[in-house]
Amino acid sequence: MVPSGPLKRASRCAMDVLILGGTGVISVGIVHQLLARGASVTIFNRGRVSARLPDQVRQLRGDRTDRAAFERVFEHSRYDVVIDMICFTPEDAGSTARAFGGRCAQLQLCSTVCTYSTQVPPQVLVDEAWPQEPETRYGRDKVACERVLAQAAAQRKFALTIVRPSQTYGPGGPMLDQLEIDGVAWDRVARGLPILCAGDGLGLWQALHRDDCGKLFAWAALNPRTYGEAYNATGPRVLTWRDYHREVAAALGARARLVFAPAGWLLQRQPARFGFLRDVSRFHGAYSSAKARAHVPEFMATVGLEEGARATIAALRQRGGQRDGATDLEYQRLVDAALLAGFPMEHA
Ligand SMILES: NC(=O)c1ccc[n+]([C@@H]2O[C@H](COP(=O)([O-])OP(=O)(O)OC[C@H]3O[C@@H](n4cnc5c(N)ncnc54)[C@H](OP(=O)(O)O)[C@@H]3O)[C@@H](O)[C@H]2O)c1
Numbered sequence: 001m002v003p004s005g006p007l008k009r010a011s012r013c014a015m016d017v018l019i020l021g022g023t024g025v026i027s028v029g030i031v032h033q034l035l036a037r038g039a040s041v042t043i044f045n046r047g048r049v050s051a052r053l054p055d056q057v058r059q060l061r062g063d064r065t066d067r068a069a070f071e072r073v074f075e076h077s078r079y080d081v082v083i084d085m086i087c088f089t090p091e092d093a094g095s096t097a098r099a100f101g102g103r104c105a106q107l108q109l110c111s112t113v114c115t116y117s118t119q120v121p122p123q124v125l126v127d128e129a130w131p132q133e134p135e136t137r138y139g140r141d142k143v144a145c146e147r148v149l150a151q152a153a154a155q156r157k158f159a160l161t162i163v164r165p166s167q168t169y170g171p172g173g174p175m176l177d178q179l180e181i182d183g184v185a186w187d188r189v190a191r192g193l194p195i196l197c198a199g200d201g202l203g204l205w206q207a208l209h210r211d212d213c214g215k216l217f218a219w220a221a222l223n224p225r226t227y228g229e230a231y232n233a234t235g236p237r238v239l240t241w242r243d244y245h246r247e248v249a250a251a252l253g254a255r256a257r258l259v260f261a262p263a264g265w266l267l268q269r270q271p272a273r274f275g276f277l278r279d280v281s282r283f284h285g286a287y288s289s290a291k292a293r294a295h296v297p298e299f300m301a302t303v304g305l306e307e308g309a310r311a312t313i314a315a316l317r318q319r320g321g322q323r324d325g326a327t328d329l330e331y332q333r334l335v336d337a338a339l340l341a342g343f344p345m346e347h348a
Contacts, residue, residue, distance in 0.1 A: 015222055016078070018042045018104075020064060020096070021085030023051035025173035026110065026165065029214025030083060031057060037218055044073070045086075051172060064092065071099045081221045082158075083108040089141050093148035101157030106227065108217055109149050113166040113232060114139035118283035124204075125238070125288040128164075128230050136279045146230070159227035161220050166234045166287055169308060170210030171315035175248060178203070178241045178281045179266065179274050186313055188325035189249045194257040194335055194345055198266060198277055201242040201258055201348065204286035208235040209303035219298035231292035235301045238286045244305070246348035251309035256348040261338040269334060 017034055021027045022043025028051050034041050035054060042058040064070045064086060082104045084096050093109075100107055116126050117133035132143050146162055153160035169175055177185035178197055185195040216233050220226040239247075242258065249256035263282040266274055292299050316322045325331070339345065 013037050013039060013222060015080040016040045016042070017081045017083065017221060018044065018074075018077075018079045019083045019085060020044050020087070022057075022059075023049040023053070023172075024085060025170050026168050026210050026213050026217075027051075027085050028053070028172060029170060029210035029212070030085075030217045031214070032211065033214040033218030034221065037221070039218075039221065042079070049172075064095065067091075067095045071095060074099045074103060077103060079104045081106045081108065083110070083217055083221075085110045087145045087149075088138075090144040090148050093145040097149060097152035097157060101152055101155075104158050106161060106222060107149060107153070107158040108161045108163060108220065109145060110217075111142045111146055111162050111164045111230070112139065113164050113234070113285070113287050114280065115143045115146070115164060116287075120284055124284075125286050126232070127288040128232060128291055135283070138279075153228065159224075161226040161228075162230035163216055163220070163233050164230060165208065165213055166232070166285055167205070167207045168210050168213045168233070169207060169312050171311050173210075173312065174321070175309055175312045175316065176276065177245065177248075178205075179277045181276050182321075182323065184323045184325035184328045184331055185245075186248065186252060186325075187322050188331070189245075189254050189256050190252045191325060192254070193325060193332075194259050195245070196266065196331075196335060196338065197241055197245065197258040197260055197348075198263040198282055199241075200260055201245070202240050203281065204284040205239050205241055205244050205281070206234040206237065206286060207239070207244065207305055207308075208233065208301060209308040212299075212301040212303055216292055216296055216299040219296045223296060225295045229291075229295065231295070232287040232289045233292060233299075234287045234289045236289070236293075237301075237305075239305075241281075242348045247305045248309040248313075249348060251306045251313060257345055258348050259335055259338045259343055259345045261341075261343045265338075265341075266334070269337070270330075273330075
């Protein structure tokens with residue numbers, strides 16, 4: 001049963017929220033937005049990721065893959081909202097349902113836009129009604145998580161809200177390029193070296209700063225309009241990969257020189273390395289978040305890509321996480337081969 005009692009929807013709101021995760025890229029954005037709403041925030045994680053969070057955030061330590069211990073931690077707990085940021089398999093979802101069924105009013109699941117088919121809809125932007133026929137194991141498992149939790153919600157164990165982000169970036173995480181999630185592209189751009197881009201760089205993409213993404217979770221909390229709903233969480237702008245590379249390069253005070261090679265050519269040479277290109281970025285990645293903005297008007301993107309990328313890459317460099325582009329000879333050999341094959345090089 002959904003715990004009874006008044007639902008406390010208000011701009012500032014004294015609610016108890018638990019985040020499974022809590023120190024990750026998106027989680028930190030959610031924590032800040034929830035605190036701004038006046039919520040009491042508890043996070044649960046293993047304590048491996050260090051994130052500077054305000055002192056009032058309560059921290060619980062544990063590993064969710066130790067199912068029995070995880071479920072015992074919450075046996076006698078009650079939260080208004082539980083946000084599951086680390087649910088990747090139906091087994092995770094089943095464990096979440098057991099741990100929090102009847103122990104929270106609302107369960108928010110962080111899913112992904114990778115749950116959708118990669119076909120392009122007639123109106124181009126993928127909305128929440130688009131078929132969930134994912135390309136990847138990751139996407140298929142997330143669909144399974146959604147279904148397990150939807151079943152628990154149908155049994156009135158909690159109200160379920162599903163959020164499906166696309167690329168969400170921010171300090172503490174990587175700054176992806178079209179080929180790699182955590183690659184050498186930005187270090188090469190900073191050094192004035194050309195980088196690889198698939199096709200003509202005209203594939204569509206969206207990027208959202210984690211502080212903006214955090215607003216959707218935080219303002220969907222105890223908002224009855226969001227119960228039983230799923231939302232794409234993307235920025236309002238649709239970019240081409242040329243736009244994306246140009247704006248992130250500008251954050252470095254540089255111009256990106258792009259060598260355009262067909263995706264198939266790149267994947268033939270580096271199938272394992274360019275898994276992100278193979279599974280995700282060779283397809284259009286453009287989604288409508290109109291429904292999220294209609295139901296949760298506070299979900300407004302205010303952090304520009306250049307500004308957000310600047311802080312993200314600065315944090316990456318500060319913690320020594322930026323891969324060295326100058327010594328990556330494999331990448332350079334690929335650039336040389338692409339130029340030798342006659343593929344064009346242009347400024348983004
Ligand atoms: N960023 C994107 O572009 C994007 C796009 C679509 C969907 N998503 C979804 O966003 C979610 C990730 O959210 P995020 O960015 O906040 O997280 P994140 O950066 O992936 O960090 C993971 C968080 O979970 C904790 N954690 C990991 N394994 C754990 C375990 N076994 N037990 C307990 N805690 C554990 C980590 O801390 P410890 O390591 O210290 O435990 C950390 O707090 C995922 O569900 C992902 O599918 C992200």
